[in-house]
Amino acid sequence: MLGAGSLGGLWAARLYGAGLPVCLILRDQVRLAAYQEASGLSLTSAERAVSLPIPACTLADAPPIRRLLLACKAYDAVPAALDLKPYVQTGADVLLLQNGLGSQHAVASVLDHAHCLAVSSTEGAFRRSAFHIQAAGAGQNWIGALTHHESPPSWLEELDAANIPxxxxxxxxxxxxxxxxxxxxxxxxxxxxxxxxxxxxxSTDELEPVCAELSVLLNANGVPGTPEDLLAETQRVITATAHNLSSMLQDVRAARRTEIAYLLGYACTDAQRRHLALPALQNLHERLRHHLAVRGLPVD
Ligand SMILES: NC(=O)C1=CN([C@@H]2O[C@H](COP(=O)(O)OP(=O)(O)OC[C@H]3O[C@@H](n4cnc5c(N)ncnc54)[C@H](OP(=O)(O)O)[C@@H]3O)[C@@H](O)[C@H]2O)C=CC1
Ligand SMILES: CC(C)(CO)C(=O)C(=O)O
Incomplete structure (x- = not known):
């Protein structure tokens, strides 16, 4: 597992708890020493905290990789894949757990000797501290092949055994x-x-034109649905997560890099490539880039 953060930590804790072999690949010796100092990973869910001494190493000491969960932020995925490349065995299964679009195909072309699958997760987790993960909302992990139609791999049963939805x-x-x-x-x-x-x-006046244009973009990408459907779904999620701070706002408040390039950035680039005029989306992207720039945060 590379990416022992919120979601990677959540997966690792459940695999380890089910007695399945799992190893965390940490960034460097400094992170490894901090992990050992913390006596492993802690997971808090439903007010219950467990401490889990999951084996960890750096890439230099990693065993040959036959199955990997890459659970870093989208902007870290290609640099991590370049580092991982010599360690990933031919035909290895690599699960790419990143939000947005763009990073998955970029990683698959770096790891072109591996079998890359993408994961779209609606689970929630955050880091209380470096190696203390807080589960923050039930959800689903949709898994599928990036390019070809194929059958589900038999090892999904191991995720079931570990109670990973x-x-x-x-x-x-x-x-x-x-x-x-x-x-x-x-x-x-x-x-x-x-x-x-x-x-x-x-904010329906702001959401409506954005959802209408996003719906055009989805349709152009073969995803069915009307602008009204998307607006209704957006309002449903807003209501269901009413008390949440979005992940992007959490990043901005913590002065962390956002995944803008893989969300709005990807949407606007795809629209341009398809010669679709989507002015509300473009305007939102520019306002967001400006907002990030004045705070000294990366705009991509
Ligand atoms: N958290 C959530 O609730 C959800 C997250 N997602 C998506 O999942 C993805 C992962 O998010 P999340 O778990 O929150 O991210 P986190 O920032 O919590 O964790 C990312 C982890 O990746 C590690 N990492 C990055 N590069 C390397 C590297 N080269 N070598 C070793 N470790 C590395 C980081 O290490 P270090 O600490 O050393 O920087 C960190 O531990 C994102 O795309 C996010 O949008 C999707 C749905 C929900
Ligand atoms: C659905 C939503 C908006 C919930 O906060 C989310 O996925 C995020 O914050 O990134």
Whole structure:
């Protein structure tokens, strides 16, 4: 497992708890020493904390990799894949757990000797501290092949055994696009208004044109649905997550890099490539880039 953060930690804890072999690949010797100092990974879920001495190493000491979960942020995925390349065996299964779009195919072309699958997750988790993960919301992990139609791998049973919610899909692209659309509609506006998801409930005038254009983009990418469907789904998610701060707003408040390039950035680039004029989306992207730039944060 590379990416022992919120979601990677959540997966690792459950695999380890089920007695399955798992090894965390940490960034360097400094991170490894900090991990050992913390006596491993802690997971808090439903107010219960467990401490798990999951084996960890750096890449230099990693065994040959036959199955990997890559659970870092989208902007870290290609650099990590370049480092991983010599250690990943031919035909190894690599699960790419990144939000948005763009990083998955880029990683698959770096790891072109491996079998890359994408994961679209609606689970929630955050880091209380470096190696203390807090589970923060039940969800699903949709898993599917990036390019070809194929049968679900038999090792999904191991995820079941570890109580990792999972479902195979023959159309992971649709899952990733739908989630990207929701994140493009909700996250930037929460950043620009510095508000909870729920406070967007009254922003229909801003959400409507953005959802209408995102719907055009989804359709152009073979994802069915009407603008009204997308607006209704966006409003449903806003209500269901009313008290949440979006992941992007959390990043901005913590002065961390955001995944803008793989969400709104990807959407706007794809629209340009298809010669689609989507002015509301373009305007939202520019406002968000400006907002990040004045705070000294990367705009891509
Ligand atoms: N958290 C959530 O609730 C959800 C997250 N997602 C998506 O999942 C993906 C992962 O997010 P999340 O788990 O929150 O991210 P985190 O920032 O919590 O964790 C990412 C981890 O990747 C590690 N990492 C990055 N590069 C390397 C490297 N080269 N070598 C070793 N470790 C590395 C980081 O290490 P270090 O600490 O050393 O920097 C960190 O531990 C994102 O795309 C996110 O959008 C999707 C749904 C929900
Ligand atoms: C669905 C939503 C908007 C929930 O907060 C999310 O996925 C995020 O914050 O990134």
């Amino acid at each position: 999972n479902a195979w899909t023959d159309d992971i692209a649709t899952r990733l696009w739908r989630k990207l659309a929701l994140n493009c509609a909700i996250n930037p506006l929460t950043v620009l208004h510095d508000c909870t998801n729920g406070q967007l409930a009254t």
